[in-house]
Amino acid sequence: MLNVTEADSGGYSERKIRRSHILKDLFYFSFALPAIAYVFILAIVPAGSAILFSFFKYDTHTLTLSNYYALPGIGIYGAIVDTAVVSIGALLIQLFFALFLASLMMKPFKGNKLFSLLVIIPFGVSTVVSAYVFSLIFQAFGGFANGFVMLFKPLFLALGLKGIATHGIDWFANKWSSLGVVMFSDFWKNTPLIALILYGGMSSLSPSMYEAAAVDGAGPLRRFFYITLPNIAPLMAVALIIRGVSEFNIFALPLVIIGYSPKLLNTLIYEYYPLAITRPWAYSASVVLLVIIMAFAAIVLYLGGAPKNGQ
Amino acid sequence: MASKAGPGTYIGAIILAIIFFIPLWVLILIAFEPVRFTFGRVYPSFLPLGFTLKNIITSITTPGLYLGSSLLRSLEVAFMVGGIAIFLSIFAGYGLSKLTARVSNKIIVLLFLINMMPGLIISIPVASEFDKVGLYNNIVGVALAQELVVLPLSVFIVLGGFRGLPKDLENQARVDGAPFFTSFFRIILPLNRIAIMVAFLLSWMTSWDEFTYAVIIDPIAPSNSTFPVTLYNYVSRDLALDAATFALVATVPVLILTGFLMKYLKGQYLSGGMVV
Structure with a gap:
């Protein structure tokens, strides 16, 4: 193989050493080529062709912008707003509870092991399963959540909320409550992952920092805001990017729980892709989604500084 | 603390x-x-x-529900995805670990950026291309597509493992006369087995959960599909009870696996690699 000894054979001219370094780097780079070629062929090329198709008429194959002009008619603006609401809302809820969860996992209380095991459950439950379970728990009429609400019937009667007291809450009564159910399911499914990432960051912080702060009279809240938070901020930015991008890509959860009312970007694309006539609309809508995701990633990277990979 | x-x-x-x-x-x-x-x-x-136990027995024995066969299909796909993932990421991870961090990090970031693209924008064109070569409605086709989701993370995990090994080990083996492949397969690879295992299991679990690529490339008609797509099909057909028992049967093994994985999940592996 290529190694430094090669350079020895022909004397120590600088050019030769540099050339052997380049050869060596190329040799090792070639190991990564299969993986790079893989994503190029199966991701870049298809995505490029989807972008291309979005500018063509489906039948005459002539260049056109009509696929984009058609989007407002199929509700793209509403879908963008709703996707943004769900994504950002779910992201904030997740980040908040993940911080809470991670700090709980750090505490040495009885049953800590069992607690960690219970909160990791959602990570092992697949998305479609959790979507389905939540559609059983939250129903327009009846269901487990309303069974729980019914336990407080006297309370609702006392508050004068007769509707809720007699037939519970219609969780899908309007767009916002439907989106709320989706957000809650998403919170359930994905919070443990963020909590584990943050927990990894928190447990690598040195205990002596906390001891010093405690000696100086800083309470738990102060220690959290002035020691924990600044120290794990970079990890939070990473979690924000990873989860944020997947939030915008949210698909299976809304499809199973709320179907197409209201439509999110991905369910909108999915609705229009099966028919050849409407497929270009699906392409143009997915280009819109791609642009939004790239913009989101760029903004977070710009605000948080590019994440330094590895060491 | x-x-x-x-x-x-x-x-x-x-x-x-x-x-x-x-x-x-x-x-x-x-x-x-x-x-x-x-x-x-x-x-x-x-x-x-x-x-x-009646619900479970009924769901299993009702004909035309594809319960067993769709679980089997998911298993096959998941193992394929995990296998391809570690095959590609062992090579990529090893090669990248030999390059300077500046170069290898750029490649990793590139992989993660590609991973950010919406699944639908990729899968719809891929489905029509796969249709031409017979990979549509085919387990190999689904596995190849799902691989895109897991590849960046598994390359990163394996790369992290290789980076953690002392450099002298390999040099030592070579000085002792072991050829490249011997030192690679008998020393470097076994030492990195935990990272490889974690990469495999995470890929396996991601594939078990993956819905977007599966529903486009391997839809339920005319044959059966992987378990998430089949479950979605039950739900949309209002087979509520069958869907519930089916979901439970498919979930329990993965929960056990998660409990086992937990020890490794708490570490650096999960942060999408981008640990600062």
Whole structure:
């Protein structure tokens, strides 16, 4: 193989050493080529062709912008707003509870092991399963959540909320409550992952920092805001990017729980892709989604500084 | 590190534990309770009121539900995805670990950026291309597509493992006369087995969960599909009880696997690699 000894054979001219370094780097780079070629062929090329198709008429194959002009008619603006609401809302809820969860996992209380095991459950439950379970728990009429609400019937009667007291809450009564159910399911499914990432960051912080702060009279809240938070901020930015991008890509959860009312970007694309006539609309809508995701990633990277990979 | 656990800690922990456990509990109730206690009631109770195995047996024995075959299909796809993932990422991870961090990080970032693209924008064109070469509605086709989701993370995990090995080990083996492949397969690879295992299991689990690529490239008609797509099909056909038992059967093994993986999940592996 290529190694430094090669350079020895022909004397120590600088050019030769540099050339052997380049050869060596190329040799090792070639190991990564299969993986790079893989994503190029199966991701870049298809995505490029989807972008291309979005500018063509489906039948005459002539260049056109009509696929984009058609989007407002199929509700793209509403879908963008709703996707943004769900994504950002779910992201904030997740980040908040993940911080809470991670700090709980750090505490040495009885049953800590069992607690960690219970909160990791959602990570092992697949998305479609959790979507389905939540559609059983939250129903327009009846269901487990309303069974729980019914336990407080006297309370609702006392508050004068007769509707809720007699037939519970219609969780899908309007767009916002439907989106709320989706957000809650998403919170359930994905919070443990963020909590584990943050927990990894928190447990690598040195205990002596906390001891010093405690000696100086800083309470738990102060220690959290002035020691924990600044120290794990970079990890939070990473979690924000990873989860944020997947939030915008949210698909299976809304499809199973709320179907197409209201439509999110991905369910909108999915609705229009099966028919050849409407497929270009699906392409143009997915280009819109791609642009939004790239913009989101760029903004977070710009605000948080590019994440330094590895060491 | 942090302060001692007060009563607030316990209350918070109990509430959160209940929230995270209840959906699984509901699934267990529906699968193992007689229907009159669950779907038969307007307001089903969270308490267990009865026990039966009838629901599970009915779901398994009803013809035309593809329960076993779709689980089998998911298994095949998941193992394929995991296998391809470690094959590609062992090579990529090893090669990248030999390059300077500046170069290898750029390549990793590139992989993760590609991973950010919406699944639908990729899968719809891929499905029509796969249709031409016979990979549409085919387990190899689904596995190849799902691989895109897991590849960046598994390359990063394996790369992290290789970076953690002392450089002298390989040099030492070579000085002792071991050829490249011997030192690679007998020393470097075995030492990195935990990272490789974690990469495999995470890929496996991601594939088991993956819905977007599967529903486009391997839809339910005309043959069966992977388990998430089949489950979605049950749900849209209003086969509520079958869907619940099916979901539970498919979930329990993965939960056990998660418990096993947990030790490794707490570490650096999960942060999408981008540990600062």
